[in-house]
Amino acid sequence: MVDLSVKLGKLQLKNPVMTASGTFGYGTEYCDFIDISRIGGIIVKGTTLRRREGNPYPRMAETPSGMLNAVGLQNKGVDYFIEKINPVIKDIDTNFLVNVSGSTVDDYVITAEKINELDNIPGIELNISCPNVKEGGMAFGTSCPSAASVVREVRKVYKKELMVKLSPNVTNIVDIAQVVEAEGADSISLINTLLGMAVDAEKRKPVLSTITGGLSGPAVKPVALRMVWQVAQVVKVPVVGMGGIMNATDAIEFLLAGASAVQIGTANFIDPTVTVKVIEGIEEYLKRHNFSSVQDIIGALEV
Amino acid sequence: MKKFMLDLIVKENKQLNNQYSLLILTSNDDLPEMLPGQFAEVRVDDSPNTFLRRPISINFVDYTTNELWLLVQIVGDGTRKMCSLKPGEILNLILPLGNSFSLPENKTDQLLLIGGGVGTAPMLYWASYLKNKGFEDITVLLGGRSIDNLLQLEDFAQYAKVITTTEDATHGEKGFVTQHSALQTEKFSAIYTCGPTPMMKAVAAYATEKNIFCEVSLENTMACGIGACLCCVTDTKKGHVCVCTEGPVFNITKLKW
Structure with missing residues (x-):
């Protein structure tokens, strides 16, 4: 038997595979296909203080080895999550983390406070990196002072696992990671989507209603790996890697680069069973290489 | 309705003309129940420009012969690949997805x-x-x-x-x-x-x-087909809803048309 469990800040995960926010709904969407309690952690859809309608259709463009989305944090608000969703998921044996987003620091703080009251939710992922909303979102994650202020204020009210999700749309992601760590983040997840654009030449129009959107899928994997590697070199808190993971080999690459856990996002759209396949694939890899624990390969890249 | 991810076998690929093919799929197991109006998300492998599944309407189901028909129009690389499938090849589908048409009240309705x-x-x-x-x-x-x-x-x-x-x-x-x-x-x-x-x-x-x-x-572009990605929304009087789960069939009084 190999030990797949990992410690992630204040969290203990049964394995290092998590789902990325906005790609796995509330988890229940996938119950016909897999036993979602096998997953190490589920990051639920981006949640804001108030209901958001999101951006107009079209919100998605398929691109080479990836896709652009401009959903714009459509969600029914934190109270809806607390009243309608949490009772449904609370007995499922995995770590549910709520991805929290906001337009102002106060929005983030109030939303985090409300989720802090939920006994069964062991953590939040602070989304300071959504590229698809005009106000807030990525704006917080692209400068050190604003990233520092939102993490500092949320840290004051939120006592459990505080994971902070970084934007790749910055000049130096290491600077942001260090600031976030200094303000008390328990872990850092990266990368959110890369800002991109698609054009319909025949119509001479942008494909997305918002013109620009967030790129995800295998196309971003080399960028994500590089950033995870850079950040893992300098921070002491655990790093959660994501960006274009389609299979176990991709996930292992992130672990080797220094990620203590990974998140699977876009791949869920193509194979709703991919999370379980990745968990099994990591286990098979560890056995094949005679490792007794997944901890043995975290940051084990030989350079 | 429970959704399945299935590997189905291409029984026949009838080229209707240079734009359309009728794929007749079957399985060694009994096909699950599907309703009119529902669709499948079809995985397209070996097409370099196709990353996501393709949402395709359920054209016909014959439970006696255990056949599922898909009518495919060649629009891009993904559908071209589907239309070139040969008997015996495997196609991976997620189905049945979405809602269905509403049964009319009276048998005599026109x-x-x-x-x-x-x-x-x-x-x-x-x-x-x-x-x-x-x-x-x-x-x-x-x-x-x-x-x-x-x-x-x-x-x-x-x-x-x-x-x-x-x-x-x-x-x-x-x-x-x-x-x-x-x-x-x-x-x-x-x-x-x-x-x-x-x-x-x-x-x-x-x-x-x-x-x-x-x-x-409605035939909005989709990614997941199961209500997770929120990409395929249409604007209704209730706000943005997913075409893949609340649709694809909508009563026109619910849409902002």
Whole structure:
């Protein structure tokens, strides 16, 4: 038997595979296909203080080895999550983390406070990196002072696992990671989507209603790996890697680069069973290489 | 309804013309129950420009022969790859997805099914389903640019009275489906339609004006097909809802058309 469990800040995960926010709904969407309690952690859809309608259709463009989305944090608000969703998921044996987003620091703080009251939710992922909303979102994650202020204020009210999700749309992601760590983040997840654009030449129009959107899928994997590697070199808190993971080999690459856990996002759209396949694939890899624990390969890249 | 991810076997690939193929799929196991209006998300492998699954309407299901039919129009690389599949090859599908058309109240209701182009696909299964449920007065109105865009006319004729329009007058009445004389002479009690958005909007306007029950099947671009990604939304009076889970079939009174 190999030990797949990992410690992630204040969290203990049964394995290092998590789902990325906005790609796995509330988890229940996938119950016909897999036993979602096998997953190490589920990051639920981006949640804001108030209901958001999101951006107009079209919100998605398929691109080479990836896709652009401009959903714009459509969600029914934190109270809806607390009243309608949490009772449904609370007995499922995995770590549910709520991805929290906001337009102002106060929005983030109030939303985090409300989720802090939920006994069964062991953590939040602070989304300071959504590229698809005009106000807030990525704006917080692209400068050190604003990233520092939102993490500092949320840290004051939120006592459990505080994971902070970084934007790749910055000049130096290491600077942001260090600031976030200094303000008390328990872990850092990266990368959110890369800002991109698609054009319909025949119509001479942008494909997305918002013109620009967030790129995800295998196309971003080399960028994500590089950033995870850079950040893992300098921070002491655990790093959660994501960006274009389609299979176990991709996930292992992130672990080797220094990620203590990974998140699977876009791949869920193509194979709703991919999370379980990745968990099994990591286990098979560890056995094949005679490792007794997944901890043995975290940051084990030989350079 | 429980959703499945299945590897189905290509039993036959009938090229209807240079734009359309009819894929007849089967399985060693019994196919799950599927309803008219529902769709499948089809995985396309070995196509360099195709990353996501392709949402394809359920064209017809025959439980006696354990066959699922998909009508595929070549639009891009993904559908071209699907249309070149050979018997014996495997196709991975997630199904059944979405809601279904609403069964009319009375067996004597005068029903009109309108399909445009590849939008006719869900109408064949719906027509057969209605006929099997004992509905007698079913008219299928198919429209296209030319006779090449009118599909499965003989299949439809087994279940319904078939009338057509073409823009170039190569089959049936000349013009668009909404210009067909039957819309003036007949008194339909329900209309179901799928096809290009301008066509469906014109049908919806006609139904609204005549105060006729009308359902449309939307074909928004999708990623997941199961309500997780929130990419395929349409704007309704309740706000943005996913076409893949709350649709693809919508009563026109719910849409902001």
